[in-house]
Amino acid sequence: MKKGIKIVTIGGGSSYTPELVEGFIKRYNELPVRELWLVDIESGKEKLDTVGELAKRMVKKAGIPMEIKLTLDRREALKDADFVTTQLRVGLLDSRIKDERIPLSHGVIGQETNGAGGMFKAFRTIPVILDIDKDMSELCPNAWLINFTNPAGMITEALLRYGRNKKVIGLCNVPLGMEKAVADMLEVEQSRITMDxxxxxxxxxxxxxxxxxxxxxxxxxxxxxxxxxxxIVKNVKDLGWNPEFIKALGMMPCPYHRYYFQKGDMLEDELKEFSKGETRAEVVKRLENDLFELYKNVNLDIKPPQLEKRGGAYYSDAACRLINSIYNNKGDIQPVDVRNNGAIEGIDDDSAVEVSCIITKDGPKPIAMGKLPILANGLVQTIKSFERLVVEAAIEGSYDKALIALTINPLVPSEKMAKILLDELLIAHKDYLPQFA
Known part of the structure; x- marks a missing residue:
């Protein structure tokens, strides 16, 4: 039997990778990662080399026998992997800038995972993720695929419905951030807080x-x-909540609910930033450049604290915690994106949902949460319909389904505007959307 675990991270040149490496180092006694393969594409080679060298320095400093391997050959990396994590960005940050700026130029919210921007990120990403899934079914059929690539819900939906691999889990740092915010508010350790x-x-x-x-x-x-x-997260502006609304809601919303419950205020704020050339994507691009300058320092051998300014801070901790719980059959409770299987009444069993799950060696077991309260049900069902249509449009290259999806999205004001946004974004991203050719 081989000793230790082989983990492959696709999108290994990401600025988040040092956090992932730190997470594996911290847990090495429980989770003996023998090989960590960082995979990227040709255009990401320079970043991969920079992050890879930092990862090697971090491992050396920790004094553990974890081998960091860098490659542009995904298939070479995937062979006999135990876990595969995906953190990729098709079209890089320049595509995200278009996802945000084009809707805002028409006075519509432009956001990475919601509305028109989220739809186009899904269109670019779903075919690539399904291609990875296909390689995994051949080269590491028993590996777990843990996806952090946004929009994580739609990508998990696509993998569950159209992928070959049944061992698929979507992961997000937002629930972790919600737990952390509650722990800070109550001035207790985060491990003492749990949520349904x-x-x-x-x-x-x-x-x-x-x-x-x-x-x-x-x-x-x-x-x-x-x-x-x-x-809770760095990438969604915190505008506070109306106290009467929060009391009436009776459940803790996530930061992204602001785009629906505070649509006008969020749009106004985004339009101000847009006019200054300060959309979130443009801010992130500058942050990324600064981080990579830091990573190049040959004396740096830890994860720099500046990384926490990125919107996905702590996601890697969530990924390491999840892998550790599967590997060690911990049976602890974690929020992940999985096949519903009756966890939420009224949502299709085959759909991806985000719920608390018991994490075992056989993967996450969703905990039955009953019905969505009536006050949340309508919005959640609308977004699930949007996600389903987006996934079908991405796979079929269907203009009609894309148009209907965008029209029913609450962030798009009319079918006329949906068509304008769809046409402009299809042209802007045509290099990454062969299925719509």
Missing amino acids: FIGLNHMVFGKEIYLDGEKVTDKVMSSIAEGKMGS
Whole structure:
């Protein structure tokens, strides 16, 4: 039997990779990663080399026998892997800038995972992820695929419906950030907080909140209503919540709910940033450049604290925690994106949902959450319909399904505007959308 674990990270040249490496180093005694393969494409080679050298310095400093391997050959890396993580960005940040700026130029919210921007990120990404899934079915059929690539919910949906591999889990840092925000507010360790998560990716609610197993939902909701909760993620502006609304909602919303519950204010804020050339994608591009300058320093052998300014801070910790729990059959509870299988009543069993799950060696077992409260059900069902249509449009290259998907999305004001955005974005991204040719 081979000793240790082989993990492959596709999109290994990402600025997030040092956090992933740190997570594996921290857990090495429980999770003996023998080989960590970082894979990227030709245009990402320079970043891959920079991040890879930093990863090697981090491992050397830790004094553990983990081998870091860098390659542009995905198939070479995948052979006999135990776990594969995906953190890729098709079209790089320049495509994200278009996803944000084109809708905003028409006075519509432009965002990486919601509305028109999220749809086009899905269109570019789904064929690539299904291609990875196909390679895995041949080269490492028993490996777990853990996807962090956004829009994670739609990508998990595509993999569950059209992929070959049944061992698929979507992962997001937002529920982790929600737990952390509650722990900070109550001034306790994060490990003492658990939540009943119910909903979809970037559309998830904390239905009940517990401290050491005791329900504290009402107390937490009162504190949120009083404005006592800090920011949950860096990439969504925290505009505060109307106290009466939060009390009426009775569940903890996630940061992305602001795009639906505070649509006008969020749009106004985005348009201000747009006019200054400061969309989130443009800010991230500058942050990334600064991070890679830091990573090049041959004396740097830790994850730099500046990485936490990126929107996905702590995701890698979530990924390492998840892999560790599967490998060690921990049976702990974590929020992940999985096949519904009745966890949320009223959503198709085959659909991807984001819920609390028991994590075992056989993967996540979703916990039955019952029905969505009536006040959340309509919005969640609308977004699930949007996601289903987006996935079908991405796979079939269907203009008609793309148009209907965008029209029913709550962030798009009319079918006329949906057509304008669809046509402009199809042209802007044509190099990455062969299925629509």
